[in-house]
Amino acid sequence: MSIIIKSEREIAIMRQAGRIVATVLDILSRQVRPGMKTRELDVIAAREVERLGAKPSFKGYRGFPANLCVSVNDEIVHGIPGERVLRQGDIVSLDFGASFMGFQGDAAVTVGVGEIGSQARELMETTEGALKAGIAAAHPGARLGDISAAIQNYAESRGYSVVREYTGHGIGREMHEEPQIPNFGLPGTGPVLKKGMTLALEPMVNVGDWRTRVGDNHWVVLTADGSLSAHYEHTIVITDGEPEVLTTMEGVYA
Ligand code: MG
Numbered sequence: 001m002s003i004i005i006k007s008e009r010e011i012a013i014m015r016q017a018g019r020i021v022a023t024v025l026d027i028l029s030r031q032v033r034p035g036m037k038t039r040e041l042d043v044i045a046a047r048e049v050e051r052l053g054a055k056p057s058f059k060g061y062r063g064f065p066a067n068l069c070v071s072v073n074d075e076i077v078h079g080i081p082g083e084r085v086l087r088q089g090d091i092v093s094l095d096f097g098a099s100f101m102g103f104q105g106d107a108a109v110t111v112g113v114g115e116i117g118s119q120a121r122e123l124m125e126t127t128e129g130a131l132k133a134g135i136a137a138a139h140p141g142a143r144l145g146d147i148s149a150a151i152q153n154y155a156e157s158r159g160y161s162v163v164r165e166y167t168g169h170g171i172g173r174e175m176h177e178e179p180q181i182p183n184f185g186l187p188g189t190g191p192v193l194k195k196g197m198t199l200a201l202e203p204m205v206n207v208g209d210w211r212t213r214v215g216d217n218h219w220v221v222l223t224a225d226g227s228l229s230a231h232y233e234h235t236i237v238i239t240d241g242e243p244e245v246l247t248t249m250e251g252v253y254a
Contacts, residue, residue: 002178003170003177003178003179003191003194003197004170004172004177004178004197004198005194005195005196005197006172006196006197006198006237007196010103010172011196011198011237011246013100013101013102013103014103014104014105014171014172014198014235014237014246015244015246016100016101017054017098017099017100017101017103017104017105017246018105018107018235018245018246018247018248019105019246019247019248019249020049020052020053020054020098020100020105021096021097021098021105021106021107021235021247022105022107022247022248022249023048023052023249024045024048024049024052024096024098025094025096025107025108025109025247026249027044027048028041028044028045028048028068028094028096028111029094029109029111031044032086032092032094032111032112032113033086033113033114034086034087034088034113034114035085035086036085036086037081037082037083037084037085037086038070038072038079038081038082038083038084038086038092039081039082039083041068041070041081041094042066042067042068042070042081045067045068045096046059046067049067049096049098052098053100054098054099054100055098055099055100056068056096056097056098056099057097057098057099057104057106057175058095058096058097058175061175064078064080064219065080066080066081067096068081068094068095068096069081069093069094069095069096069108070092070093070094071092071093071095071220071221071229071231072084072086072090072091072092072093073090073091073228073229074222074223074226074227074228074229075093075215075220075221075222075229076093076163076166076204076206076212076221076222076223076229076231077093077095077108077166077204077220077221077231078095078219078220078221079093079219079220080217080219080220086113087113088113088114088115089112089113089114089115089116089117089120090112090113090116091110091111091112091113091116091120091123091124091228091230092110092111092113093108093109093110093111093229093230093231094108094109094110094111095107095108095231095233096108097175102173103172103173104171104172104173104174104175104235105171105235105246105247106171106175106200106202106233106235106247107200107233107234107235107247108202108231108232108233109232109233110124110127110128110230110231110232112124119207119228120228123160123205123207123228123229123230124230126154126155126158126160126205126230127155127160127203127204127205127230127231127232128230128232129154130150130151130152130154130155130162130183130203130205130232131151131201131202131203131232131233131234133150133151133153133154134147134148134150134151134154134168134183134201134203135201135234135236135243135245136150136243137149137150138193138199138201138236138238138243139193139238139242139243140193140194140195140238140239140240141192141193142192142193143187143188143189143190143191143192143193144179144181144185144189144190144191144193145185145186145187145188145189145190146187146188146193147181147193147199147201148181148182148183148184148185148186148190149184149185149186149187150187151183151184151201151203152183152184152185155183155203155205160205160206160207161205161206161208161209161210162183162184162203162204162205162206162210163183163204163205163206163210163212163221163229164182164183164184164210165212165221166204166212166221167180167181167182167183167202168180168181168182168183168199168200168201168202168203168233169181169199169200170197170198170199170200171198171199171200171235172198179191181199181200181201181202183202183203183204193238194238195238195239195240196237196238197237197238198235198236198237198238198246199235199236199237199238200233200234200235200236201233201234201236202231202232202233202234203231203232203233204229204230204231205229205230205231206223206225206227206228206229207227207228207229208223208225208226208227208228209223209224209225209227211223211224211225212224233247234246234247234248235247
């Protein structure tokens with residue numbers, strides 16, 4: 001398998017898919033509050049993606065039972081929304097994918113529940129910063145390892161660790177296309193980035209150690225040491241100049 005270059009027409013559709021994902025995540029982020037069950041977020045995601053004319057990509061993917069991944073505190077990714085009640089001070093990672101006219105968008109954001117502590121806030125800022133650093137490295141002619149190294153260096157230089165067993169990925173007609181994009185690696189290694197490549201970058205950053213474990217439901221991934229974890233993701237396209245973020249409401253990354 002090789003990395004698929006998208007046409008302008010395909011990128012235009014992915015821009016719409018990305019905007020739908022961003023809109024759903026924006027709505028969800030504003031709804032997060034203490035006392036809410038995580039299942040309520042799944043209900044909102046299902047309703048909003050339908051209203052926007054798209055399909056929830058994760059539902060049924062390899063058997064995933066929900067529309068949205070909701071991962072709380074030491075949960076890193078793949079949390080199944082359910083009866084868990086969000087509490088003041090929790091952090092909740094929302095990961096959502098939508099399919100529109102045969103193309104995928106995929107993004108994630110971590111949100112504080114009410115007032116959160118400084119450790120959680122700094123973790124979230126660092127993880128979002130690591131994503132921005134990865135995006136900034138995504139230039140034509142650069143190599144995939146430049147993205148990985150930028151993410152890793154940003155997080156580790158601030159004293160955090162990056163999750164190693166789960167990665168970003170190419171995206172297009174399929175949710176997961178070539179290449180895998182680790183959040184750690186060496187600059188100057190890996191495939192050369194070319195205009196028209198569409199990639200989902202998604203650093204998962206832990207306060208403690210990078211090691212993970214899978215929870216009892218066989219889906220949720222947690223930090224092995226119980227430390228807090230955050231997750232930010234955008235779908236981007238490599239252009240002649242600055243990369244374009246597709247999973248925004250504006251089409252530009254602010
Ligand atoms: Mg993804």
